[in-house]
Amino acid sequence: MHYLNDEWDTLQAYLNDGRLPIDNNAIRPFVIGRKNSLFSDTISGAKASANIYTLVETAKAN
16 A cells, blocks of 8 residues: 555546556566576575676566
8 A cells, every 4th residue: 555655646646647547467477587586596596697687688678
């Protein structure tokens, strides 16, 4: 509830602008990548995978 209270003005602005679609598919690839890093064997391997994944997703977005 604290988060909602802190972000209330932003939420109202988003809801009042009819041009913006209600969709979370833009962040889906990042969430899937984050979940995949949970299965890395080492911390350094997880960091390396995250760096490569970030690079690929940024290139796709641009």
